[in-house]
Amino acid sequence: MVKIKVKLHTILNKYAKGEAKEGDSITLSKGTTLKGLADYLAIPEHMGLIFLVNNLPQDKNYILSEGDEVKAFSLICGG
């Protein structure tokens, strides 16, 4: 298992299911990718997700490690 922290920005907030408030930890199976995290949080595929892990951009196939801090963004979008 790996324990990570997640911050979901703006419109993604509602997908947190109360489990991913800023500062809270989530425990996931070892080998879980960012796509797996999105599935776990029930974020639909079409949201055009952008991830930063430990403040570095990562694509959806990135495998999460213990202590990772994930920020997820989706365009609202426009402007």
Next chain:
Amino acid sequence: MNKYSNTQLRISLDTASHKTERINDKILKDYLGGVGYAAQLLYRELEPGIDPLSPANKLVFATGPLTSYRIPGGGSIQLCFKSPLTKVWGESRCGGDFGPDLKRAGYDYIIIEGRSPEPVYLFINDDEIQFKDARHLVGKTVSERTRIIKEELNESNISIMCIGIGGEKLVNIACVMFEDRAAGRGGAGAVMGSKNLIAIAVKGAGNPQPQNKEGFAVALKEARRIVKESETASGFRQFGTIGDMAGNDAAGDWPTKNWQSNNWGKAEELYDHYLANNFVKNSACYKGCPVACGRMVKVDEGEYKTPLHEGAEYESISAFTAFVLNEDVDAAIYSTYLCNELGIDTISAGALIAFAMECYEHKLISQEEADNLDLSWGNSQVLPILVEKIAQREGLGNLLADGVVMAAKKIGPQAEEFAVHCKGMEGPAHDPRSGKLLAVTYGTANRGMCHIHPLEGMAYDSGKMTWDMTSYGVPDPNTLDRWDEKGKGTITKALQDGLIMPDVLGVCKFLMYVGLTLEHYANLLSALTGWQLTGKDLIKIGERVSNTQRLFNVREGIKRKDDLIHQRVGSLPRFGLYHQEERCVIKDYEGMLEEYYQARGWDTATGIPQKHKLIELGLS
């Protein structure tokens, strides 16, 4: 409700006279309205090569058939003209009540011609047209002149569009304002200022009805249901356009330090400051907008104090933070507020200041030429000072007021590296190094370096948005990579022809993000007019409009070389999250452009529409 009035109001400022003209159905069926109708009109009526700030230029205020308070996004007006900034096709949209009120007064279009000997404003009260002395308004801020006009007409329920000081001073990035909203890009304010026309006030009591009332009610109900249930509409309402700032920064879609990088890593912090200190509530730009993406904001105290106003748009705040490396959000909010009060485009103003800062860093602008200001990157104090100087054409501001191309020419060849533009229009706050579709958009948009013709490339490249264009052969973006180049030229053409429609129909583009599709618009339009139109028909009209604007530009000398993008826009970011990310680099822009031309039926060597395409579109 809201069908065509089939009437345009032609104003001659030379003689302070007007006439109303009927419009024939054939032209309306071919071009529908908005930027489409205006494109064919200006193509026919303007002589090529005219000085955009001479009386020979014309300024068209164009509604579309769907411009209406009742239609979601229907609070819209398009201003079309030959641009003093780019010297080619100019168009600029403004949200607000002006468009619907103009329709209620009985006009689809106003065509402004000539030049008044003295400053005037117009009052359009249904079929009564008055030319009013405006000398007392000269030099006033936008909010002051709006207030004064309302007071002297003794009317609170009127819509007013006016220029600011920037327009009076013929600043090439001057805009035309509706309260806190702007027809911002391309210098419509300078064109209006060159005509000595300070403002137009409009009041209308009409209530035109659709051809097929029952069909229209059904189509309208469906459109409203979609907006009501839309997650994107809710996101716009809750977070506004500025809500995307941190995400765009993370995606590499946030041009920083005059395009030296595509991200900064500061947006989250800046957004948090804004949320805690400046944001008050959301707002709508026209009566009854179901999206209400506007932000009411203020700076409570200090040197950047502002009253409560509608502002803090994504583009404006990005231009006064990331573009210039400014971390003081209050200074950005104050500077953009000042842009609106003085009537200059926030995007171009921020871009010009970034350009000046880089020239200053490289000693291409001396201390004396900088009016003894410290133009170091991130110096928030000079931002409002430079806004004022640009609008007033004072000192360094006078150099910048002509736009980045002219400014670079005057400074010297070394400055061209720092002058980021396409066709003379300074770049906005989206970066094609986040997704390659935007590169072709920037190069080929008829009005210059514009992120909304068709719509933001990143919205497609990220996989989030298709606008239902997949129904018309556009590939699902989730089957592509945002960094891919192959195919993006062809896709850009298809998206441009479909997504130009809000500007043709007279509605806000955001409603297509929210979920309205071309088929919804076709249903509304069919019921409104009695014509039978499909989404596919609208795309064909969109293609005709795109080509008519292109023909306007070709006549003004635009060639393939003018569709290229600035080297910096496609190069490796120099710092930030993506500074070693090779995928950001645009490797074969010319290949994407070639694809685009082929899809368009344009000559690949010259970029000129080929005869067979013109015949197909009825433009030969």
